[in-house]
Amino acid sequence: MPQRRLTVRTEVGLHARPAAQFVRAAAEHPGDVTVARGDGDPVPAKSILAVLALGVRHGDEITVTAEGERAEAVLDALAAIVEAD
Numbered sequence: 001m002p003q004r005r006l007t008v009r010t011e012v013g014l015h016a017r018p019a020a021q022f023v024r025a026a027a028e029h030p031g032d033v034t035v036a037r038g039d040g041d042p043v044p045a046k047s048i049l050a051v052l053a054l055g056v057r058h059g060d061e062i063t064v065t066a067e068g069e070r071a072e073a074v075l076d077a078l079a080a081i082v083e084a085d
Contacts, residue, residue: 002071004064008082014056018081023048025077031068033078038062045078 010018026033026045034042035051038061043050045064056062062082066074 001065001067002075003066004075004079006062006064006079006082008056008058008060008062009085010082011058011085013058013060014051014054014062014082019048019051021081022078023051025081026074028077029066029068029070029074031066031071031074033064033066033074035065035078036063 008014012018014022023046033045035045035054036042037054037056040054042063042065043054045051054062064075064078
């Protein structure tokens with residue numbers, strides 16, 4: 001199962017608009033996608049409430065995991081969202 005550790009560079013972290021973009025991108029993937037803050041427990045990346053509850057801020061490190069055929073593509077899309085300035 002492909003996994004990436006990413007540093008969140010968006011000014012507001014994964015809050016409001018960036019979180020919504022993140023969840024939309026994850027929802028386009030047919031397989032399971034999870035996200036965890038630091039070494040915490042993973043939550044479903046397709047759930048806006050779960051993603052917001054992580055409280056991810058600018059500079060935090062997250063781990064994103066995806067499974068399925070296009071796992072690398074969804075990880076690329078999610079990385080582009082959180083690593084954008």
